[in-house]
Amino acid sequence: MYKEETLPFYVSPGDAPAKQELLKAALHLFVRDGLCETSIRAIAAEAGYSNPAIFKHFDTKEALALHLFERCYRRLSSELYSALDPARPFPANLHGLIERFAGLLDENSDAFLYVQDTLRLFWPKVAPALRRHSLIGLLKRLVQAGVREGEVASGVSEDLLVAAMAGFLSQFARALYFGELSGNAKDWVPAIEQTLRRMVRP
16 A cells, blocks of 8 residues: 655645545556556555545546646646746756756655646646646746856757756656666756756857
């Protein structure tokens, strides 16, 4: 059975005990086995409850999955947006963003991978207020600031640079999750920063 001693950020202390365990089990299975491949029965078994326990809190598996997506995305976007300070130069903001990203992975890599895996499916369904905090939009603002400061290549499409950065960070998270990279994400901050600087340098 999948258990954690402390509540992860996507579980509210106000959630009923059954709901807490179901959310933890669902996220674990969605990332490990895939959203489509994970059944209500599997979630209930992993959480140590019967199938009807899920339907006391969510009408469908899709409703549970969307609930998890919104909680995970809200935390990720909040943390990463707060890592940037318009008063700081591009290098300091890039470093701050990478450190916050690594901290989030070390805290709960499942949450980041789940958001990446289900973004296309759930993004159109989230509340407009949440959609205003796009992670791609965040990276684009960072790149635009870098271009203005001469730290980022100006002759390359900003959208392509953003896509390259986002793709690299996603693949790094996957490699760490599957054990292709050793240690904690925080251990890789200097290497991630060096790689991203090389990708966007003038």
